[in-house]
Amino acid sequence: DIQMTQSPSTLSASVGDRVTITCRASQSISNWLAWYHQKPGKAPTLLIYEASTLESGVPSRFSGSGSGTEFTLTITSLQPDDFATYYCQQYNSYSRTFGQGTKLEIK
């Protein structure tokens, strides 16, 4: 199975900051990568698919990049609503896998 590794596991930042989360795949997944965020007690929400395509309704301060084995999610000008846990997910193979998550905390 393809393993997905996110870094960092925890990230402290302030409102207005720019932050980047990295996701690495154990083998090439082309651009078959999605990003989600999840708030406590809620289901995850899709942010980005195909590594860089913004889901409809998602603010433009979110962006994704990368291909092959290394990917990034960038959030510019953090808003209070952005503090949550972020997950990457590969769908290159039918055995889909998620990263372990990155918790974005308020500094």
Add this chain to the structure above:
Amino acid sequence: EVQLVESGGGLVKPGGSLRLSCSASGFSFRSYDMNWVRQAPGKGLEWVSTITVSSNSKSYAASVRGRFTIYRGYAENSLYLQMNNLRAEDTAIYYCARDRDSGGYFDSWGQGTLVTVSS
């Protein structure tokens, strides 16, 4: 509006069985691949299983293969997960999730149902 509503969770003893249901509305259920994803308490997301539009292909995570069965009921617009020989490590919130255009990523999620496996 797309809605996915899970039910069937609860407390079950190790070795027991449980069937989860996910009722779908607001979209053409028979046109989408569907999935189960779980999340153990305080942990990350784990993909569990996928079923294709026509039910002719089903895939499972290694951790549940041979114990869990995914299936769908077209008449009732519902997705199911039959879980047998449950273990403590199956304790989790189970989410039903819609696959976007068979793309492999999940564009709509239910609110989840909690399964607790404990003696």
